[in-house]
Amino acid sequence: MFRINENYLKLGGSYLFSTVGRKAREFQAQHPEVEVISLGIGDVTEPLCPAVIKALHEAVEEMGHAESFHGYAPDLGYVWLRECIAKNDYAARGARITPDEIFVSDGAKSDAGAIQELFSLDARIAVCDPVYPVYVDSNVMAGRTGAFDAETGRYGGVLYMPCRAENGFSPSLPEEAPDVIYLCYPNNPTGMGISKEKLQNWVDYANSSGAVILYDAAYEAYITGDLPHSIYECDGAESCAIELRSFSKNAGFTGTRLGFTVIPKALVRGGVSLHDLWARRHGTRYNGAPYIVQKAGMAVYSEEGKAQIREQIGIYQKNARLIREGLSGAGYTVYGGVDAPYIWLKTPGNMSSWDFFDLLLNQAGVVGTPGSGFGPSGEGYFRLTAFGSPANTEKAVKRIQSL
Amino acid sequence: MFRINENYLKLGGSYLFSTVGRKAREFQAQHPEVEVISLGIGDVTEPLCPAVIKALHEAVEEMGHAESFHGYAPDLGYVWLRECIAKNDYAARGARITPDEIFVSDGAKSDAGAIQELFSLDARIAVCDPVYPVYVDSNVMAGRTGAFDAETGRYGGVLYMPCRAENGFSPSLPEEAPDVIYLCYPNNPTGMGISKEKLQNWVDYANSSGAVILYDAAYEAYITGDLPHSIYECDGAESCAIELRSFSKNAGFTGTRLGFTVIPKALVRGGVSLHDLWARRHGTRYNGAPYIVQKAGMAVYSEEGKAQIREQIGIYQKNARLIREGLSGAGYTVYGGVDAPYIWLKTPGNMSSWDFFDLLLNQAGVVGTPGSGFGPSGEGYFRLTAFGSPANTEKAVKRIQSL
Numbered sequence: 001m002f003r004i005n006e007n008y009l010k011l012g013g014s015y016l017f018s019t020v021g022r023k024a025r026e027f028q029a030q031h032p033e034v035e036v037i038s039l040g041i042g043d044v045t046e047p048l049c050p051a052v053i054k055a056l057h058e059a060v061e062e063m064g065h066a067e068s069f070h071g072y073a074p075d076l077g078y079v080w081l082r083e084c085i086a087k088n089d090y091a092a093r094g095a096r097i098t099p100d101e102i103f104v105s106d107g108a109k110s111d112a113g114a115i116q117e118l119f120s121l122d123a124r125i126a127v128c129d130p131v132y133p134v135y136v137d138s139n140v141m142a143g144r145t146g147a148f149d150a151e152t153g154r155y156g157g158v159l160y161m162p163c164r165a166e167n168g169f170s171p172s173l174p175e176e177a178p179d180v181i182y183l184c185y186p187n188n189p190t191g192m193g194i195s196k197e198k199l200q201n202w203v204d205y206a207n208s209s210g211a212v213i214l215y216d217a218a219y220e221a222y223i224t225g226d227l228p229h230s231i232y233e234c235d236g237a238e239s240c241a242i243e244l245r246s247f248s249k250n251a252g253f254t255g256t257r258l259g260f261t262v263i264p265k266a267l268v269r270g271g272v273s274l275h276d277l278w279a280r281r282h283g284t285r286y287n288g289a290p291y292i293v294q295k296a297g298m299a300v301y302s303e304e305g306k307a308q309i310r311e312q313i314g315i316y317q318k319n320a321r322l323i324r325e326g327l328s329g330a331g332y333t334v335y336g337g338v339d340a341p342y343i344w345l346k347t348p349g350n351m352s353s354w355d356f357f358d359l360l361l362n363q364a365g366v367v368g369t370p371g372s373g374f375g376p377s378g379e380g381y382f383r384l385t386a387f388g389s390p391a392n393t394e395k396a397v398k399r400i401q402s403l
Numbered sequence: 404m405f406r407i408n409e410n411y412l413k414l415g416g417s418y419l420f421s422t423v424g425r426k427a428r429e430f431q432a433q434h435p436e437v438e439v440i441s442l443g444i445g446d447v448t449e450p451l452c453p454a455v456i457k458a459l460h461e462a463v464e465e466m467g468h469a470e471s472f473h474g475y476a477p478d479l480g481y482v483w484l485r486e487c488i489a490k491n492d493y494a495a496r497g498a499r500i501t502p503d504e505i506f507v508s509d510g511a512k513s514d515a516g517a518i519q520e521l522f523s524l525d526a527r528i529a530v531c532d533p534v535y536p537v538y539v540d541s542n543v544m545a546g547r548t549g550a551f552d553a554e555t556g557r558y559g560g561v562l563y564m565p566c567r568a569e570n571g572f573s574p575s576l577p578e579e580a581p582d583v584i585y586l587c588y589p590n591n592p593t594g595m596g597i598s599k600e601k602l603q604n605w606v607d608y609a610n611s612s613g614a615v616i617l618y619d620a621a622y623e624a625y626i627t628g629d630l631p632h633s634i635y636e637c638d639g640a641e642s643c644a645i646e647l648r649s650f651s652k653n654a655g656f657t658g659t660r661l662g663f664t665v666i667p668k669a670l671v672r673g674g675v676s677l678h679d680l681w682a683r684r685h686g687t688r689y690n691g692a693p694y695i696v697q698k699a700g701m702a703v704y705s706e707e708g709k710a711q712i713r714e715q716i717g718i719y720q721k722n723a724r725l726i727r728e729g730l731s732g733a734g735y736t737v738y739g740g741v742d743a744p745y746i747w748l749k750t751p752g753n754m755s756s757w758d759f760f761d762l763l764l765n766q767a768g769v770v771g772t773p774g775s776g777f778g779p780s781g782e783g784y785f786r787l788t789a790f791g792s793p794a795n796t797e798k799a800v801k802r803i804q805s806l
Contacts, residue, residue: 002582002613002672003523008680015686018478043474053467056695057460063659064456066792071446071657075421106509106660106690113688117544120406137687141520179405210405254474255694256466257509269405277411283418284540285516287509290696291658292459389469 007143010155016133016373017041023357024367031365037396039323039384040367042188042341044252045392046315048296049308052251055299059292073288075279077104077260081294084301085260089245095232097262101275103282104297106289107259108218108246113138114285115214115242115261118277119180126159126178128171130189130374130381132216135182153376162377163190165346169335170198177209183231184216186223189374189383190344191320191336193227199234206240212269213241218259221250221313222320223339238264242274249341249387251300251309258289258297316341319393320386326397327384341386344371356382364399410546413558419536419776420444426760427770434768440799442726442787443770445591445744447655448795449718451699452711455654458702462695476691478682480507480663484697487704488663492648498635500665504678506685507700509692510662511621511649516541517688518617518645518664521680522583529562529581531574533592533777533784535619538585556779565780566593568749572738573601580612586634587619589626592777592786593747594723594739596630602637609643615672616644621662624653624716625723626742641667645677652744652790654703654712661692661700719744722796723789729800730787744789747774759785767802 020040028036048056062068076082082099090097105111112134116125121144127135136158139145146156154160159178161171169192174181183202185194206213215231223229231237243262247253263275289297299305320337328334333346347356353370360366360382371381388396423443431439451459465471479485485502493500508514515537519528524547530538539561542548549559557563562581564574572595577584586605588597609616618634626632634640646665650656666678692700702708723740731737736749750759756773763769763785774784791799 002615003526004672004675004677004680005521005523008521008683009675011683011687015683018686041475045469045472045474047469047472048466050467053463056463056466060456060459060463063451063459064453066448066450069448069450069655069658071448071655072444073658075418109690110688118408118411120408121546123406134687141684141687143524212405252472252474254690255472255476257690257693269407272407272412274407277407280411280414280418281544283421284414284537284544285513287512287657287660290660290693292695293693 005141005143007141010140010145010147011137012148015137016369020367020369020373024361027361034365036365036367037388037392038367039388039393039396040369042249042385042387043254044249044387045389046252046312048252048256049305049312051299051302051305051308052296056292056296059295063292070291073291073294075283075288076100076102077288078294081297084298088301090230090232093229093233095230096238097232097264101262101264103261103263103278104289104294105259105261105286106257107248108216108244109134111244111259111261112214112216114281116142116144116180117281118274123179124157124159125180125182126161126174127182128163128184128187129160129376130163130371130378131182132184132188133374135214153372160375160377164377165335170194173201173205178211180212180214181206182214182216184218186219186340187336188219188340189342189369189371189378191340191342193223193225193339196228196233199228199231203231203234203237203240207236210269211240212267212274214244215241216244218244218246219249219340222317222341224317225339227339232262238266240267242267247297247300250313252312256293256296258293315390316386319388319390322393323384323386323397326401330401337386343384343386345382345384347380347382350380353379353382360400364396364403366396366399408544408546410544413543413548413550414540415551418540419772423770423772423776427764430764437768439768439770440791440795441770442791442796442799443772445652445788445790446657447652447790448792449655449715451655451659452708452715454702454705454708454711455699459695459699462698466695473694476694476697478686478691479503479505480691481697484700487701491704493633493635496632496636498633499641500635500667504665504667506664506666506681507692507697508662508664508689509660510651511619511647512537514647514662514664515617515619517684519545519547520684521677522547526582527560527562528583528585529564529577530585531566531587531590532563532779533566533774533781534585535587535591536777538617556775556782563778563780567780568738573597576604576608581614583615583617584609585617585619587621589622589743590739591622591743592745592772592774592781594743594745595747596626596628596742599631599636602631602634606634606637606640606643610639613672614643615670615677617647618644619647621647621649622652622743625720625744627720628742630742635665641669643670645670650700650703653716655715659696659699661696718793719789722791722793725796726787726789726800729804733804740789746787746789748785748787750783750785753783756782756785763803767799767806769799769802
């Protein structure tokens with residue numbers, strides 16, 4: 001008799017951002033006169049930059065003629081894109097990553113969710129708390145966790161590493177040894193960065209314990225200080241770390257879809273190369289990112305592309321500063337937003353995260369994301385993103401200030 | 404201690420089409436003077452049609468301006484595309500599928516590989532033999548099968564339903580009851596269609612046994628006879644069947660990536676809606692197909708798009724006829740190719756499929772796909788695709804004829 005994968009039933013009703021979106025739509029329907037401003041889901045608002053648009057048009061034109069038409073892409077992605085990534089994102093930072101260690105995909109979310117398929121079902125995962133929900137939910141769905149405990153807000157079998165103001169949002173090395181450690185820096189949702197020294201500690205810890213680090217560097221373009229952009233800037237990371245990267249937040253590809261995952265060939269466990277396993281998965285379950293989108297990705301690395309994207313990131317960084325300083329000036333305690341597009345604020349008067357969400361939506365028409373949606377240690381915190389338009393961001397800050 | 408997902412080690416060395424591609428590249432490198440013609444992997448050669456190119460350019464232009472820019476797509480895909488699919492692919496054929504039962508994705512391969520995640524790990528799967536490798540391999544990787552038995556060419560725990568000339572490539576209903584039945588019609592790799600009456604038998608069987616049918620209709624556009632284009636043309640299919648569809652082979656999207664999966668809300672097992680589970684998976688693990696690609700998909704359904712695509716399919720259908728008649732005239736026994744872009748031929752003199760692959764590559768410079776790569780009952784057969792250019796197809800047929 002057919003049985004469903006009952007692990008799905010352990011999950012909450014819906015994905016966090018689906019719930020946030022639904023609540024915002026419901027409010028808007030009831031209050032059509034309010035101009036709701038979304039600083040909730042981390043979605044960009046600036047258009048694709050001219051260099052990318054030009055590359056897209058050219059690639060579309062190629063697809064219209066038999067002699068320049070492209071069918072299935074190579075399993076790992078086009079080599080010209082992978083060479084470009086290896087040079088710009090790694091060699092330029094002193095990290096030795098070769099093009100054949102790079103797997104092009106349709107985005108970091110897909111890869112962040114799929115990467116757990118390479119681990120045994122009894123692998124013990126450790127996550128920062130609060131955390132990007134995909135890391136935990138994908139493991140829940142695969143059956144790698146116990147049930148959800150409503151009292152603690154935790155799934156059984158998962159090692160949660162609390163990140164709160166008390167520890168500077170920087171977790172200690174876990175006492176129980178995990179098999180897999182998910183790290184995201186600059187961090188989503190707290191907006192905090194990590195120093196090279198601290199990241200090196202994680203790498204050393206993983207190399208000595210045999211754990212594998214999944215390093216999500218989707219927000220590296222927002223780093224302003226002297227922080228590592230890639231985990232492979234640390235010594236020995238190639239034997240313990242997988243890195244996830246995205247074009248969504250640096251180049252505005254949230255609706256264009258492109259990302260990549262790096263698995264160094266030196267990452268071997270139990271005599272098996274994780275690179276080979278991921279290659280097998282790519283070959284069997286994926287058919288590559290669209291040719292036109294990979295061409296668009298190339299344009300991100302052109303000289304004009306780099307300049308245009310730097311300018312766009314500057315807009316969002318200015319938004320972040322505006323939110324940070326505006327709310328701080330209004331008496332809020334705010335974190336993050338310096339090396340990341342996220343501002344993490346303490347809810348006023350110890351309000352719960354969802355109560356503050358409702359307050360902000362109802363009284364200021366501003367959508368944010370409740371910190372508790374990212375994990376129990378996010379309770380009492382709230383995330384705002386810097387991805388609104390400058391005008392909307394300014395308006396939102398003023399509305400919150402006058403609450 | 405970190406352990407990998409050891410189910411991956413049960414798999415053969417590489418995905419079938421990766422092996423075929425590698426062998427072809429190696430031959431080409433050794434024989435640069437030979438003009439190798441690929442009728443192997445089912446990749447299209449005709450360019451995207453003008454209506455699609457126009458839609459792509461327009462969508463690219465929209466992405467370049469803040470007021471028409473699109474970020475993250477809705478979880479299920481844009482409603483205008485889903486409405487268009489519901490109307491053209493279902494309502495027009497008398498099938499009642501609503502837009503919110505349609506999930507837009509980056510292609511049928513991704514969905515065919517992912518759909519098994521909804522089933523319990525002890526679900527028993529049944530597949531036609533020969534079969535599109537993704538169905539089996541994705542279940543092997545998930546741990547739903549036993550080891551590979553080199554002697555029988557089968558994975559333990561999987562119900563193989565042999566399709567050979569002896570039974571008209573039409574499997575009988577399985578004696579042991581499976582939980583999940585993978586069906587693909589028009590069939591890849593045999594190129595054979597299924598009558599509505601026979602498909603209705605499968606639907607009735609699934610409804611009476613509680614099994615779920617995964618129906619892959621990626622090749623429906625090639626149907627010439629009076630055969631069902633969708634399983635939902637059969638009575639009661641909405642309570643037992645999931646349908647996978649693709650834009651790759653009708654509109655040439657192999658390198659553009661678009662597909663969709665239909666899960667009717669009436670498909671409930673153990674009190675749980677499979678539609679809800681898939682929606683949860685989409686929300687958690689996927690971020691949608693690119694806006695520009697979904698716009699391109701819309702153009703496929705425009706009046707000019709339909710006409711242009713019909714013409715393109717006509718080219719491939721002509722190729723299929725050329726191969727079928729050409730090889731038949733040269734004494735080969737050929738099947739399929741009437742309602743599908745695949746020709747399935749009996750290897751001459753009882754050669755093994757891989758021996759014939761080598762012979763064809765070495766002596767005719769033509770790449771095909773060994774039937775045994777699709778399963779043990781494919782041994783002694785060989786697949787040729789109709790997706791080459793007309794000139795190349797003609798050349799390939801002449802070369803094979805003169806072997």
